[in-house]
Amino acid sequence: MVPPTGGEKDTSPPELISVYPENLTTQFKNTQIYFSFDENISLNNWVSNFYVSPSLRAPIKTDLKGSDLILTIPDSINKEITYCISLDNCIKDVNEGNIISDLKYLFSASNFIDTLSVNGQVLDAYSLIPEDKIWVLLYNLGIDDSLIFKTSPLYMTKTNSVGIFNFTNLPNNKYEIYAIAGDNFKMDNINEKIAFYRSPVIGGETNNIILYLFNTAMDSCLQDSINHMSEIVDSVKNTDFITANLTVVLDRKTPAIISLLRGGKVIITQIVADSVIKINDVPPGEYDMKIVIDDNQNKIWDTGNLYLGVLPEKVIHYPNKILIRSNWDVELNWKINLLK
Numbered sequence: 001m002v003p004p005t006g007g008e009k010d011t012s013p014p015e016l017i018s019v020y021p022e023n024l025t026t027q028f029k030n031t032q033i034y035f036s037f038d039e040n041i042s043l044n045n046w047v048s049n050f051y052v053s054p055s056l057r058a059p060i061k062t063d064l065k066g067s068d069l070i071l072t073i074p075d076s077i078n079k080e081i082t083y084c085i086s087l088d089n090c091i092k093d094v095n096e097g098n099i100i101s102d103l104k105y106l107f108s109a110s111n112f113i114d115t116l117s118v119n120g121q122v123l124d125a126y127s128l129i130p131e132d133k134i135w136v137l138l139y140n141l142g143i144d145d146s147l148i149f150k151t152s153p154l155y156m157t158k159t160n161s162v163g164i165f166n167f168t169n170l171p172n173n174k175y176e177i178y179a180i181a182g183d184n185f186k187m188d189n190i191n192e193k194i195a196f197y198r199s200p201v202i203g204g205e206t207n208n209i210i211l212y213l214f215n216t217a218m219d220s221c222l223q224d225s226i227n228h229m230s231e232i233v234d235s236v237k238n239t240d241f242i243t244a245n246l247t248v249v250l251d252r253k254t255p256a257i258i259s260l261l262r263g264g265k266v267i268i269t270q271i272v273a274d275s276v277i278k279i280n281d282v283p284p285g286e287y288d289m290k291i292v293i294d295d296n297q298n299k300i301w302d303t304g305n306l307y308l309g310v311l312p313e314k315v316i317h318y319p320n321k322i323l324i325r326s327n328w329d330v331e332l333n334w335k336i337n338l339l340k
Contacts (some may be wrong), residue, residue, distance in 0.1 A: 004063040013098040014039050014067075014091060017138070019105065020331075028077070028107040035069040035105075048183065049089045053156045053169070054081055064209075082114035082169040083107055086157070102161075104279055106169050110312060116204030119166040122159045122179050122195060125212035125312040126301060130163025131193075134213065138167065138175040145307050148178055149187040149194075156185065170203030177201045179211045191215060196306055206247040214304045214312040242326040249333045250275045256290040257299065271299055286325045289318035291336065 004077055014037040017242030021030055041064065046249040052060060069091065077083070079222040111145060119137070122131045137153035154175065159165045179195040180187070187194075195211035248258065258277055269281065273292075292301045292315040303313040316336050324330060 002257040013100045034073045044092040079109040084169040116170045120209035125214040134159045136165040174200040246279040247331040248277040
């Protein structure tokens with residue numbers, strides 16, 4: 001006899017059955033919001049994950065009762081504002097710990113709900129890797145840079161696992177937008193990564209923007225320094241290989257640094273200033289390629305500076321893998337996008 005297995009493991013997060021008052025409620029006058037789920041729940045890193053945008057002067061109180069979550073709202077609600085309560089990654093089931101990844105609640109004490117949006121993505125400025133759990137912040141136009149990260153923003157949200165952010169409860173106003181890594185909106189140490197956008201963003205009109213996160217204090221010696229035409233690391237040095245030549249034709253002339261990478265490691269890199277780039281003696285293999293637009297022509301990638309309004313130098317990745325075969329020259333056309 002074999003004991004029962006208990007069935008397949010539960011991999012589904014709790015499902016929201018009802019909420020009272022309903023989502024998108026106007027003329028909100030309640031002191032509590034009741035969320036009911038289809039199974040017993042517990043909180044998941046509540047302090048780190050939970051937030052209200054715009055923020056309230058007094059904190060929201062929470063109470064768990066089996067499959068129900070009760071939020072008690074303080075009496076500090078602004079009657080002219082639409083609030084967004086974010087429960088993303090805040091709730092999990094008791095038995096298996098499956099987490100609800102996307103759950104927001106909008107309400108307003110006025111007669112209407114602001115539902116205009118601003119959305120986009122936060123990427124690391126150099127690697128272009130999406131940044132997770134980054135605060136994205138909206139401020140009034142014209143805010144002094146010295147006050148950024150020292151005062152509370154008008155609206156805030158967080159990026160998801162692929163760096164996407166979305167403000168969903170905005171009026172049709174103009175804002176300054178910034179991003180910061182860390183647990184709060186403050187610049188707690190000089191090594192925290194930040195991002196900014198040169199143009200104002202408008203609720204309902206600005207979408208799919210990219211914020212490039214950088215560290216102002218980054219030491220240039222840690223960046224790709226190009227003081228020679230090319231360098232081939234020991235892992236690809238092999239006298240038995242018959243190398244090949246790669247020609248890259250850009251759509252414009254620009255001072256730049258071009259690199260071939262394998263497994264994230266720079267294999268060959270060289271300075272360029274023409275639209276036709278010839279990289280000789282490339283060992284066979286599969287490569288990624290990126291180009292740094294070297295605006296100041298100092299042969300390194302330069303990070304940004306918030307207070308001087310300087311963005312990090314643009315990095316562009318070639319969209320496809322490049323296969324180099326022995327004694328088989330390759331020519332590629334690359335249309336680069338210099339817009340930030």
